[in-house]
Amino acid sequence: MKMSDINNLTFDNIGTWPIPFKVAFTLLICGAILGLAYWKDISPSQLELEGVQKEETALKQTFESKQKKAANLNALKQQLGDIKETFGDLLKRLPNKTEVAALLVDISQQGLGAGLEFELFKPGAERPAEFYVELPIQIKVIGDYHAFGTFISGMSDLPRIVTNHDIKIVPVEDGNLSLETIAKTYRYMDEEEELAEAEKAQAAKAKGAKKKTGAKKK
Numbered sequence: 001m002k003m004s005d006i007n008n009l010t011f012d013n014i015g016t017w018p019i020p021f022k023v024a025f026t027l028l029i030c031g032a033i034l035g036l037a038y039w040k041d042i043s044p045s046q047l048e049l050e051g052v053q054k055e056e057t058a059l060k061q062t063f064e065s066k067q068k069k070a071a072n073l074n075a076l077k078q079q080l081g082d083i084k085e086t087f088g089d090l091l092k093r094l095p096n097k098t099e100v101a102a103l104l105v106d107i108s109q110q111g112l113g114a115g116l117e118f119e120l121f122k123p124g125a126e127r128p129a130e131f132y133v134e135l136p137i138q139i140k141v142i143g144d145y146h147a148f149g150t151f152i153s154g155m156s157d158l159p160r161i162v163t164n165h166d167i168k169i170v171p172v173e174d175g176n177l178s179l180e181t182i183a184k185t186y187r188y189m190d191e192e193e194e195l196a197e198a199e200k201a202q203a204a205k206a207k208g209a210k211k212k213t214g215a216k217k218k
Contacts, residue, residue, distance in 0.1 A: 094132055095160050096188045103160050103185055107137070110154035116141040119178075128189065137183045142172060148179050161186055 120140035127134040
């Protein structure tokens with residue numbers, strides 16, 4: 001086919017075009033139609049699908065995050081329950097003010113039962129804490145290691161809480177040993193004592209705030 005023949009091709013005589021040109025033109029028209037359909041229908045749908053997929057991913061991440069928090073919350077609730085139970089058991093082991101005297105007798109009986117000789121058994125001044133009162137007891141006894149072990153073990157087995165601090169063991173005459181310790185026991189703080197301690201804490205807090213204000217003015 002000559003170049004002049006190609007130049008003579010027009011849409012008016014499209015029916016007389018050679019078959020190759022007709023096929024090429026048809027493919028071109030189909031491609032244009034498909035392209036237009038893509039941009040009008042398929043492309044927006046694709047973008048919408050991508051948006052939905054992103055939203056799905058975000059929701060999944062949010063769900064997983066909340067699921068982890070829920071699992072942690074359940075664990076924390078369990079821990080809190082365990083703490084409350086332990087705390088309740090400890091509170092039950094604290095005597096009230098009227099039971100302290102009997103507890104002191106129990107401690108001394110543990111020493112005598114172990115065969116120890118008391119040289120000092122001196123309750124000290126009570127020390128208020130947040131919700132309890134600490135009572136230190138200076139103890140000095142004479143005996144041997146076996147008797148000391150029985151005494152310390154007996155105190156730890158008492159139904160009330162007794163702890164030992166600053167234990168010192170030194171040899172004395174007659175081949176015996178001397179044990180010195182600060183035994184500490186604890187009791188409930190009654191309502192009046194709790195109120196008094198709260199007022200003291202509030203007064204100390206107010207005094208500290210007043211000092212800070214005065215320092216700033218200077």
